[in-house]
Amino acid sequence: MDVIKDSIETSMTMKIFNNIEDAMIAHIYKSKLVKMSLSKFKNVDNFNPERLQETATKAYLLHDRPRGKNDISSVKYYQKQIRLKNDVPPIWLVFKKINIYYLMVHIGLLQVI
Numbered sequence: 001m002d003v004i005k006d007s008i009e010t011s012m013t014m015k016i017f018n019n020i021e022d023a024m025i026a027h028i029y030k031s032k033l034v035k036m037s038l039s040k041f042k043n044v045d046n047f048n049p050e051r052l053q054e055t056a057t058k059a060y061l062l063h064d065r066p067r068g069k070n071d072i073s074s075v076k077y078y079q080k081q082i083r084l085k086n087d088v089p090p091i092w093l094v095f096k097k098i099n100i101y102y103l104m105v106h107i108g109l110l111q112v113i
Contacts, residue, residue, distance in 0.1 A: 007092040007104035014102060016094050044101045
């Protein structure tokens with residue numbers, strides 16, 4: 001539930017929806033789980049492709065770690081989970097216009113609205 005709440009709040013901050021009711025309806029009733037390759041992330045408008053590096057320290061350079069050590073440990077954790085082919089929580093994306101998505105919550109696989 002916290003993931004949905006965070007995503008709704010982000011979508012309102014980004015003014016993707018006109019009001020909270022529209023955002024809630026879209027997140028709860030009009031979303032679907034789909035798999036999407038990381039190569040398609042070039043179409044995610046607010047995603048920094050520099051984050052897709054082979055190591056955590058390359059993904060988050062020393063001067064660009066908003067969450068400090070948590071950025072590194074988070075990347076390492078998800079890299080290991082993906083390497084082991086374990087399930088990871090979904091990422092929420094909003095489909096805004098033709099082939100353009102907006103990242104709502106930074107977590108794991110993909111949820112597209």
